[in-house]
Amino acid sequence: MADWFARGRTSLVGRLFGTFLRQSRSIAGVLVWIGIAVVLAIIVMALLAPFLAPFDPNTKVADPELPPGGPFVMGTDRGGQDVLSRIIWGNRVPLAIIAVATTISLALGLPLGLLSGFAGGRLDRAILLVMDSIYAFPGLLLAIAIAAVIGRGILNVSFAIAVVYIPTYFRVIRNHVASVKEEPFVEAAIALGLPRRRVIGRYILPNVAQSIPVIFSVNAADAVLTEAGLAVLGLGLPPGIPDWGFDISLNWQRFDASWWATFFPGLFILILTTALTFVGEGLNDILNPLLRRRETKVGAEA
Amino acid sequence: MGGSTASLRAYVITRVILMVPMLVLLLTFTFIILRVAPGDPVSTIYGERGNPQVIDRIKTELGLYDPLYVQYFRYLHDVFTGHMGTSILTQRPVIDEIWSRMPATIELTLSSMLVASVLGIGLGTFAGTRRDRLPDFGTRLYGALAYNIPIFWFGLILKLVFAVWLGWLPVSGRFSPRLSTPPTVTGLYTIDSLLALNLPAFADAVAHLILPSLTLGIVLSGFFVRITRVNVIHAMGSDYVEAARARGIPERSVFFRHGLKNALVPVITTMGLTFALLFSGAILTETVFSFEGMGRFVYLALSYRDYPAIQGAVVYYGILMVIISLMVDILNAFVDPRIRY
Secondary structure, X not given: OHHHHHHOOOOHHHHHHHHXXXXXXXXXXXXXXXXXXXXXXXXXXXXXXXXXXXXXXXXXXXOOOOOOEOOEOOOEOOOOOEHHHHHHHOOHHXXXXXXXXXXXXXXXXXXXXXXXXXXXXXXXXXXXXXXXXXXXXXHHHHHXXXXXXXXXXXXXXXXXHHHHHHHHHXXXXXXXXXXXXXXXXXXXXXXXXXXXXXXXXXXXXXXXXXXXXXXXXXXXXXXXXXXXXXXXXXXOOOOOOOOHHHHHHHHHHHOOOXXXXXXXXXXXXXXXXXXXXXXXXXXXXXXXXXXXXXXXXXXXXO | OXXXXXXXXXXXXXXXXXXXXXXXXXXXXXXXXXXXXXXXXHHHHHOOOOOHHHHHHHHHHHOOXXXXXXXXXXXXXXXXXXXXXEOOOOOOEHHXXXXXXXXXXXXXXXXXXHHHHHHHHHHHHHHHOOOOOXXXXXXXXXXXXXXXXXXXXXXXXXXXXXXXXXXXXXXXXXXXXXXOOOOOOOOOHHHHHHHOOOHHHHHHHHHHHHHHHHXXXXXXXXXXXXXXXXXXXXXXXXXXXXXXXXOOOOHHHHHHHHHHHHHHHHHHHHHHHHHHHHHHHHHHHHHHOOOOOHHHHHHHHHHOOOHHHHHHHHHHHXXXXXXXXXXXXXXXXXXXXXXXX
């Protein structure tokens, strides 16, 4: 199957996937598989929440702050709600937010990066200045400022998070484009008089596309943390929607009395972000040809 | 030698001049977010039930009906003259609040940066020189976990274990109320108490600083471990290190004078970028430890929808970030001569 994908140069996705399969037996590959498995498990957990959760996440099912044990595997929180059920339900909306937010960032960052890197000159410098200013600003504070103005709500939070991560996509894509632009095959395409759109679409985009999955997964991990940070500060979703970050904000002041209500949601955030990072780092090792070349060089010396 | 200093000076001057458009851009951005976005501070404070005539009068007084460009220049003027309005929550000028809280955040970020650099560069070098062996994997795992840990949650755990259960360190705050604070020179309690030669006060300030800066520092060290490790591997596999080895230079000296020295240049470069990360983290860390700095101010302002305070905080954070990035760039140019040209 790996060879089939590697030979099938028909599509970009096919080619990336081919490289991925050929490389995936290395340690980086193992990391990616573990990461993907955990992320998938969490997504499945979110999708099947109504069937998996033993209790309703929003009703009082027992005395408040019962320690883990018995029917309440992870105890109950301040409101007498089952912590496990809230955790199972608690990543549905955040996952959706993160998917929407990273997609918006990609949809804006990618074209801007292509344009800026390809055009060069003054336009490039102007866009760079804007993007660098956003990037230099503390991400959480930027999201806070936006969320504070436009208010709570799923789309609002997604938008606030999206703005924070546009410069990340922009930066990586722009630098990559700027270096690919100097390659002989791109110069040849320009010299042949191909329309600019075709040069970018046919010759540049396929060569920079390899960085997208890497930024995507690393960003997703960051976005999870930003979403949780907003929720902890009371700027996340409207109350009533179970959310890991929001659960921490509800229970943290009672951390010394009932640690479980805060500890487990945080633990799940850590598991999700670490899994996403594994995917990103593993993909980076696999898809980044520069790193691979270095790997073979070191291997040859040893 | 003279040419090199001259080029460094030229670089610094260009960089300082470039600061102006960055600042204006940032302030414009804040202005757009706060003014063009739906909703205005007055209606938010007085709510739907507020008397429309009163709201109208206040809005006219605040100049919210003036043309946008008039508002924009008034806003720029206010920012640079320090008239950022009065905090609704504390009834004090926002600028005073910021001045009294900024030192706490600076103290926290600097000590966290220290923790992060020592841990991150130390562990990163350790891992990079033992590539693909067990210590390398262990360190990489540490890096991944540290970088991905929800900072708020991590702070809570440290607080519960070391302050509540073990009782080794204070639970929250910047200073014990039973001691009198040292006379203000810099606003940083650690430095002020040292200047006043007040050792008990110094010990108290440090004790209050340990848990917050460990929280923030460990999280940031995850990033440093990664950057340092990659760069040490890169530098130790480079041609100039091989050349140094070939010349028969002892391995120790090859490592420190050729490998590590060059590996740390990009690490310093990225340090500047991590200040943004640090300030984000500081907002959450200060909230956990009731550490009365800018982050805690932002949290309180948010909880009470204190718009003048939020706006002031955003603006002065922005100015601080621009100044920091300027200092980092100058430091970079100093370390790496290639940047100057």
